[in-house]
Amino acid sequence: MAVPVDTRNIFTVDLEEWFHICGVGGALAPTNWDRLPARVEQTTRTLLDLLDLIQVRATFFVVGWVGDRYPHLIEAVLAAGHEIGSHGYQHARAYDLGPDPFREDLLASIRALAGAGAGRVTMFRAPEWSITDRSFWALQTLVEEGVKVDASMAPTRIVGAVTNLRHPHLRHTPAGTITEVPPFVVDRFGQAMPMGWGWGLRMSSPRRVLRAIAAVNRAGVPAVLTVHPWELDPDPPRVRLPARLQFAHYFRLSGFRERLRDILSAAPFGCIGDMAGVPIP
Numbered sequence: 001m002a003v004p005v006d007t008r009n010i011f012t013v014d015l016e017e018w019f020h021i022c023g024v025g026g027a028l029a030p031t032n033w034d035r036l037p038a039r040v041e042q043t044t045r046t047l048l049d050l051l052d053l054i055q056v057r058a059t060f061f062v063v064g065w066v067g068d069r070y071p072h073l074i075e076a077v078l079a080a081g082h083e084i085g086s087h088g089y090q091h092a093r094a095y096d097l098g099p100d101p102f103r104e105d106l107l108a109s110i111r112a113l114a115g116a117g118a119g120r121v122t123m124f125r126a127p128e129w130s131i132t133d134r135s136f137w138a139l140q141t142l143v144e145e146g147v148k149v150d151a152s153m154a155p156t157r158i159v160g161a162v163t164n165l166r167h168p169h170l171r172h173t174p175a176g177t178i179t180e181v182p183p184f185v186v187d188r189f190g191q192a193m194p195m196g197w198g199w200g201l202r203m204s205s206p207r208r209v210l211r212a213i214a215a216v217n218r219a220g221v222p223a224v225l226t227v228h229p230w231e232l233d234p235d236p237p238r239v240r241l242p243a244r245l246q247f248a249h250y251f252r253l254s255g256f257r258e259r260l261r262d263i264l265s266a267a268p269f270g271c272i273g274d275m276a277g278v279p280i281p
């Protein structure tokens, strides 16, 4: 069932460190995280300053590991009027964790964010859009643990599934319903392209993104955009990654802050909680 929405678009942030990359080991393995250069505080403050400048409220999906180490950063996000959801504790994919570890990781993140002053969070995004046909059980776990909104199901072939819906909708599980808020894609080059996040958002001119947003808004659908603080880092630490991840992480970072400002200030944006029709307590 579709959820009725106004045509305000949604801006979200996955609040994580630059080294929170799924599926890589070696120097970026979780056991090394505390020894890697810390950038999340500085880059999140850059993002908060930008959102303050253009007066946009966002939903921040925070990695619990970050919440535990930087509670004052979570306080700053809340004090600026934004809302907080969970992005897992260890930034692991749902289908890599499996059912029981997924629940433990979710609960650890909920505890960390409550400890940082966010209260009990009711929104969630799985790292790397990892609620797919390999992990549909995760939706039921989310409902059982009090989560009302999930934003983990990308409608693309590379991540998620092309058959995933492109508009906010309700999903039914044996434990109850949950509102799914998918990220923004457009059809380009013969396939669904991530226009709302990652390389797809960074490669596109603000004019092209705004035209695409206007087109879905005319059909009554909000565009859901997502960025990471590390995409605004003027001097990101450079590491060797597999080719796909290299592209996802480093392609066209230059000037992204300015392009993002131009996009967010030229169309109406708000956080998920601002969406009409979303049953958020």
Ligand SMILES: [Zn+2]
Binding pocket: 014, 016, 020, 087, 091, 127, 128
């Ligand atoms: Zn992430």
